[in-house]
Amino acid sequence: xxxYIWSVPTRVFHMMFAGFIVAAFLSGDEDNxxxxxxxxxxxxxxxxxxxxxxxxxGPKYSRFSDFPLRIQELKEFVFNIFDHKKYAGHNPAxxxxxxxxxxxxxxxxxxxxxxxGIQEGRGILGFLNSPYFKEMKLFKEIHEFFSTLLxxxxxxxxxxxxxxxxxxxxTDTLGSIVNGHKNIDAPSVTLNWFQKLFSLFALGLAAGVLxxxxxxxxxxxxxxxxxxxxxxxHPAFVAECGSCHTLYPPHLLSRExxxxxMDDLQNHFGDDASLDDKTRxxxxxxxxxxxxxxxxxxxxxxxxxxxxxxxxxxxxxxTPYWKKRHESxxxxxxxxxxxxxxxxxxxxHKNIESGLxxxxxxxxxxxxxxx
Ligand code: HEC
Ligand code: HEC
Numbered sequence: 499x500x501x502y503i504w505s506v507p508t509r510v511f512h513m514m515f516a517g518f519i520v521a522a523f524l525s526g527d528e529d530n531x532x533x534x535x536x537x538x539x540x541x542x543x544x545x546x547x548x549x550x551x552x553x554x555x556g557p558k559y560s561r562f563s564d565f566p567l568r569i570q571e572l573k574e575f576v577f578n579i580f581d582h583k584k585y586a587g588h589n590p591a592x593x594x595x596x597x598x599x600x601x602x603x604x605x606x607x608x609x610x611x612x613x614x615g616i617q618e619g620r621g622i623l624g625f626l627n628s629p630y631f632k633e634m635k636l637f638k639e640i641h642e643f644f645s646t647l648l649x650x651x652x653x654x655x656x657x658x659x660x661x662x663x664x665x666x667x668x669t670d671t672l673g674s675i676v677n678g679h680k681n682i683d684a685p686s687v688t689l690n691w692f693q694k695l696f697s698l699f700a701l702g703l704a705a706g707v708l709x710x711x712x713x714x715x716x717x718x719x720x721x722x723x724x725x726x727x728x729x730x731x732h733p734a735f736v737a738e739c740g741s742c743h744t745l746y747p748p749h750l751l752s753r754e755x756x757x758x759x760m761d762d763l764q765n766h767f768g769d770d771a772s773l774d775d776k777t778r779x780x781x782x783x784x785x786x787x788x789x790x791x792x793x794x795x796x797x798x799x800x801x802x803x804x805x806x807x808x809x810x811x812x813x814x815x816x817t818p819y820w821k822k823r824h825e826s827x828x829x830x831x832x833x834x835x836x837x838x839x840x841x842x843x844x845x846x847h848k849n850i851e852s853g854l855x856x857x858x859x860x861x862x863x864x865x866x867x868x869x
Contacts, residue, residue: 502686503559503586504678507697511552512675514704515545519603519652523645529857533719536614536621537711540718541704543607548700549600555696557687559587565597566590580665586684592658599651602644609641617796624722627794723795725852732784734777740851742769744843746814747853748785749793752802754809756785767813797855815840827862834865 504512522538525531553562564587566572572590575582582589588596615623616634662671674680689697711718728745729736739745748756760782763771773781790798797819804819805811814820824840831837837845844850848859 499681499683500679501586501682501684502678502688503674503680503682503684505557505560505687505689505693506678507552507689507693507701508556508560509675509678510701511545511549511697514701515542515549518542518545518708519648523649526645530860532614532618532857533620534712536610536719537708539607539610539614540711541708542603543611544700544704544707546600546603546607548697548704550604551700552697553600556693557689558685559687562597564588565593567593567597584669584682586680586682592655595651595655595658599648599655602648602651606641606644606648609637609644613637613641619722619794619796620719622717624720627722721854721856723854725849725854727852732781735781735784738771738773738777738781742771743839743841745851746843747850747855748788749790749795749798749853750801750814751785751790751812751817752805752809753786753789753791755805755812756782756789758810758812760785795855813841814843831862831865836863836865 518538518541522535522542525535525538528535552560558564566575566585566589568590572594575590611621611623612626614621615626616637617627618624619627659672662669669680669682671680707718710716726747728740728747736745751759759766760778763773763778766772772778790802793799800819801814801817804817804822811817815824832840846860846862847855848861849856
């Protein structure tokens with residue numbers, strides 16, 4: 499007997515869900531893929547909401563009410579694992595894993611959007627990146643916790659499928675993932691027009707969200723920070739501090755650092771950068787009031803945190819955070835003809851002189867081979 503168990507929308511959902519979750523997992527650790535990661539997260543979010551609704555309005559085997567979620571049944575199933583009762587839909591063990599997965603995916607997406615907003619100032623919750631929330635690194639950690647939990651559940655899910663394949667080839671559960679049919683004596687499903695239309699809309703929406711999020715600079719991925727025109731805010735700062743090197747955004751050092759830099763311009767990293775007192779004090783004032791302490795940007799937060807023990811560092815490149823973030827870059831790259839110095843930030847950070855250090859802007863220039 500063949501029975502039609504998984505309808506087209508259920509199978510399409512399953513493939514999109516699995517594929518996008520794997521892609522999101524792979525892109526999660528790469529900073530310059532953050533926007534792609536977030537876009538994948540939104541799609542997974544749309545899909546999980548679709549799946550929850552589908553659990554109430556979908557066909558028989560997809561409904562949560564069809565999941566055998568009773569401990570007694572789970573026990574019977576596990577204790578008779580080699581000769582268990584046949585289930586046309588999900589068996590009790592699979593049902594528990596499935597419900598947990600849906601819950602954990604939902605929480606992973608929500609905490610992801612929170613972390614993206616609070617820490618990066620991006621996405622629909624970008625406005626949460628305020629002084630009030632900026633120290634809440636917590637969401638990123640919770641997000642990572644849930645994504646690890648999800649991987650464990652996925653491993654359990656795959657383990658279950660593999661085990662089922664070993665002990666019961668006949669039913670062809672694995673094949674049903676692709677063709678929807680199981681060799682089992684059970685009623686087949688049919689979809690009504692509403693279920694078809696709803697699925698078409700929801701799965702289309704998921705694909706649309708991915709496309710929109712990836713290719714448009716929209717509210718889904720946009721940073722709440724816009725470029726700062728330092729030339730407008732403080733012309734002397736640009737004229738005096740941007741002439742010999744990159745114009746370092748004030749939020750990259752502490753008040754104490756800027757004070758020290760500005761009080762000793764005669765001995766400025768081996769140069770004499772001295773200014774008349776009026777200009778000097780005015781620039782100093784500008785730097786102090788825009789220092790890392792007063793910024794909600796992620797880089798300001800981490801630089802300040804890494805300076806805890808040595809507050810008197812006067813070079814950004816000497817802060818532990820800067821060193822850590824750049825430790826994987828070969829020394830020869832910094833000393834190459836194209837870059838010359840670590841302090842030449844703008845060689846790799848395109849918009850740094852507008853106060854933006856976006857992951858998507860980072861680009862190490864190609865350097866010529868030196869023999
Ligand atoms: C006469 C040239 C000159 C001027 C003008 C000048 N600097 Fe510098 N500055 C230097 C040199 C040279 C270095 C060392 C760069 C290197 O390590 O390659 C430096 C380094 C720095 C660094 C440390 C960069 C790092 O390694 O993280 C800071 C911060 C800095 N300057 C701030 C300022 C500020 C603020 C002003 C404006 C008041 C200013 N500079 C004006 C020459 C100058
Ligand atoms: C040779 C190229 C290069 C130079 C020069 C350089 N950086 Fe970077 N920077 C990078 C790369 C690459 C990364 C990303 C490293 C990673 O993947 O973690 C990075 C990361 C950062 C980050 C972390 C960004 C984030 O949001 O995760 C900050 C902040 C930063 N750089 C600031 C600076 C400053 C300030 C200077 C100049 C004093 C500078 N960088 C000079 C290449 C460079």
